[in-house]
Amino acid sequence: MPKHGKKYAEAVKLVDADALYEPAEAISLVKKMATAKFDETVEVAVRLGVDPKKQDQAVRGVVVMPHGTGKTKRVLVFAKGEKAKEAENAGADFVGDQDMINKVQQGWFDFDVCVATPDMMSEVGKLGRLLGGKGLMPNPKAGTVTFDVAKAVEEIKAGKIEYRLDRAGQIHAPVGKASFDEQKLNENFKALIEALVRSKPASSKGVYLKSAAISSTMGPSVRLNLQSFR
Numbered sequence: 675m676p677k678h679g680k681k682y683a684e685a686v687k688l689v690d691a692d693a694l695y696e697p698a699e700a701i702s703l704v705k706k707m708a709t710a711k712f713d714e715t716v717e718v719a720v721r722l723g724v725d726p727k728k729q730d731q732a733v734r735g736v737v738v739m740p741h742g743t744g745k746t747k748r749v750l751v752f753a754k755g756e757k758a759k760e761a762e763n764a765g766a767d768f769v770g771d772q773d774m775i776n777k778v779q780q781g782w783f784d785f786d787v788c789v790a791t792p793d794m795m796s797e798v799g800k801l802g803r804l805l806g807g808k809g810l811m812p813n814p815k816a817g818t819v820t821f822d823v824a825k826a827v828e829e830i831k832a833g834k835i836e837y838r839l840d841r842a843g844q845i846h847a848p849v850g851k852a853s854f855d856e857q858k859l860n861e862n863f864k865a866l867i868e869a870l871v872r873s874k875p876a877s878s879k880g881v882y883l884k885s886a887a888i889s890s891t892m893g894p895s896v897r898l899n900l901q902s903f904r
Contacts (some may be wrong), residue, residue: 680890682894685894689707693891694898695706697888699801699858700888702856704837704888708852709892713849713852715745716847716851717846719846719889721842721884721885722839722876723883724882725843726840726841731878732839733870735870736816736837736869737865740828741850741862742832742850743850744850747750747833750788750789751787751789752791752798753789753794754791760823760824761823764825764827764831766789770894775798775801787810788811790816790818791824795812795819835869836869837866845870850860867883868903871903882902
């Protein structure tokens with residue numbers, strides 16, 4: 675078991691481990707317990723009532739956080755011609771076609787998100803092992819394979835995140851920074867949960883939102899009452 679410091683031990687005393695907190699109260703607690711010297715990320719973990727082994731119960735999607743995530747993502751766009759210019763004008767950090775593909779093949783990964791136009795995917799697909807292993811492969815479901823590269827870049831820069839069910843049947847997603855005020859964190863949290871509800875597979879039966887918890891990077895987690903979203 676990892677040994678926690680004094681600050682963590684003091685923070686734990688503020689939380690009733692057996693209680694389910696309303697989101698607003700939980701967020702207030704998480705902010706109080708975020709005492710690290712850096713601006714901690716506030717993350718939500720949701721356990722869903724789906725079987726991650728079944729293809730028709732895979733949960734994956736995107737949501738634009740109303741107030742961003744507190745982190746500006748570096749965006750690489752694989753495009754050429756006019757679409758490359760559109761990406762640059764929209765604020766993409768890196769834009770190119772074969773030159774960027776070659777750079778990634780040589781081990782360059784100084785970016786957080788990849789966007790590609792559909793006509794580039796035959797070449798970008800050759801990077802499948804490199805990008806896929808890092809969760810960076812452009813995907814139509816995530817809105818990162820599109821001819822509307824300007825919109826894709828703008829949304830990512832504004833705080834669009836991708837969520838995906840893991841092998842344990844959970845979704846982990848950031849909803850902001852500890853420095854955000856409570857209202858902003860609340861609204862980001864609500865946007866995430868509503869997006870998950872919209873992503874419920876038709877084949878999922880029983881309770882869909884089974885449990886959830888919220889925490890900061892270095893702080894203890896607080897269990898959430900999701901009854902109002904059910």
